[in-house]
Amino acid sequence: MPQYFAIIGTRDNPIYEAEFPSISGKNSIGFPRDLKELNPFILHAALDIIEDLQWQMNPNSGGVTTGGYFGTGGNSNSNSNLSVNNSNSSGVGFLRNRSNNNNNMENCYLGKVDHFYGLSITAYLTYGGMKFVMIHGTTGDLGGSAGGNISGDDVGGNASKSAVQIDDNALKLFYQEVHELYIKTLMNPFYRLNDPITTPAFDKRVRALARKHIVTSK
């Protein structure tokens, strides 16, 4: 199933976007054309939800002026789609597998935050206030909108068809390792916060991580 992945800056500006087509047989299937244009809008809808999640999870930090971005909140509260406290991920990052003793990592992963016509949207929030968001599409059985036209009545309620299933653990690994790659980019003295990330090396590595953790060939 194809994914659309984006890193959103602290001022809600996308600094990196990529689409991971799913591979079935020889050809790779991406998002149907009209859905592609929808992605940015779906993304923004999800951002508002993430923002609410952010303050809801950490009300006291919000009180202090802009407060820290620390809406990451613990994984203890009741919000169901928050991730469960997971075991150490085995990702060997550039910072010498920092991510394997990650007691803070999992509370950045927000899991599935929204769904839209069978598309699931998951998100990951860094303490620096960056948002990693992914729209998980399905190929064939894409609810009512598979045929490319979104019929009017579907727009209101979300499609009754079951949304795409999300493998939390695999996704968390992907998000954490992309987070590590992002930190490495941030450490570059010539990179300024919220600059678009255009280095081919970054793109290549993110796609490799996507292949490793998420894209399941059908």
Add this chain to the structure above:
Amino acid sequence: MDPGRNYQANHPLTEQEKKQQQFRLFQESLPKVSQLAFQMLLNEIVPQAMAVENELNDLNSLEQTGDRTSAVEGERKGEGEAENIPINDLSLQEKEVSSYNTNLKIQPSHKLIMELAELEDEEKYNNILKRLRNIGFEMGKKMCEMLVFSNNPNLHFKEMDLLLIMKFICRDVWKQLYEKPIDNLKTNHRGTFYLIDYNYKPIQAFSLSEEAPAKELKMVEPFLEIPLGLIKGVLASLGYSPEEVICISSFVDKPADDRPKYGFPKGVSFHVQVNMKPK
């Protein structure tokens, strides 16, 4: 995999201790360089900031008179600028002598520091301090991202408020850079903090030849801009924008007993003010 299973027989480590130990082992495994090399680099930024200001002024003044290159050439006493020799043509490398090796006019650090301390031109002085503070700011921002990312067990993001961030600076940030934590943190719990370091490491060997305590304090002032910028950088990376944070430094007397006989005569207090207007 539940990490708690393999407790040692005699005294089982609590979860927190286990994480501390794991974090410590991880920190020890990281590649290291010499602290002195770091300190010499950090300190040399200050005299060079003075040299940069001088050079930029020379260039600007000549810019008005239109022949900027001659200023630079003059300084290099007219030896040929190394044109861009194709790197892959190895044979040429042998003859390539770098343009700045032989006769660059290099001012020694102590003279630049004296010049900076005696600078009357307020605007130039503030330019230099701003440059130093900005370097500290960038260091603080990036360092914070990295330290936080290396998930130090005693960092809890759930209740990360200002006081906890200040403790993070006093303990983790200071220890990473200066091998010792801040000696004393005071606060009025309304956004005002005093971070007191009685022996700010980079300046402990500084002393003038003649008995001139006031002069020494003036000369050391620019060296405090980098840590001030660093504090603002850490706060900025954790959500407190620079406009809301005021950082100034002042000197404090050292407690009588702990005075290492030959350190810098005064301790340093970093005063941090975060204005707390509710959003």
Add this chain to the structure above:
Amino acid sequence: MGIYSFWIFDKHCNCIFDREWTLTSSSSSGTINSKQNEETAKLLYGMVYSLRSITQKLSKGSIKNDVRSISTGKYRIHTYCTATGVWFVLLTDFKQQSYTQVLQHVYSHIYVKFISNNLFSPYDFADNESEMRGQGTRKITNKNFIDSLNAFLSPMVGQ
């Protein structure tokens, strides 16, 4: 009376520091960078300089063969010469054979810390040509240097 006096010479043949102890009883007695010692400094430098160049010539130029100490009837001169041309010289009685350890400590823990790593202090005490080849008069007057040197050497005065 273990130690009589301590001298530092730089690569410009200048004496940049001298400390003389007069009374065995009080180790803080004596002079620092005193005018009367300027002549003695030149003589001392000349002696060490010529003996060093002779030993180097005798050992066919290999610099490994360096002068360690020179004994006269009344005292012994201990020298520690660094690759950067700084000489640490100690005049002592005959009780102790070698002061190399002591001079090396002065170099690494006092000179390096309060002169080389001290950005307020010059690392080269000759400001221009006219202060080279033994004509310079600048001295180390850095309080931290002098205090820590006294704390380290003075106890050895009375031994």
Add this chain to the structure above:
Amino acid sequence: MSRSRSSTTTQSRSLKVTGEEIWKNKTEKINTELFALTYGALVAQLFEDYDNDYSLINERLFSMGYNIGVRLIEDFLARTALPRCEDMVRTSEVISKCAFKIFLNITPHVTNWSNNKDSFSLIIEDNPLSEFVELPMNAKKQIWYSNVLCGVLKGALEMVQLDCDVWFVADILKGDPQTELKIKLNKILKDEIPIGDD
């Protein structure tokens, strides 16, 4: 340290041992990442100050290194108690096996000797200064990011009477296959003789 005449291999082995021993037991250490971040913040600031005039930035980094080198050499000699090097081969050994090890915990590889043995190259593998660094495109042609190292070597060598030229010829950050720095001896500086003795 007895200085019996021994073949150069044992001598250079003992340099290696000295370097490692001093690094392990007599050196206060700091994380390389912080060292790289500090240097990075400085260089980024210079890019701004000099409005990307890369030749001036190279010079500024060189001058900074020189001022560090002339002082750092004293600490190096105090801790290693090494005498002056009698030739450039010995110098290259001391620099790569001792100096770089004690200060940056790396051991660059010595190669590309000139036939009269007065110049050689240092191949630096894991350069601690350039961790995380991606040079902006327009800087890649002219900037020598780690030029401070050339200054440090120039300053330190000058203090031990070796007037050398030190410059970069290749840098991985520019896309070159390796980071290579060249050291060439111009002349051995004579020790000063007291006035009246010549």
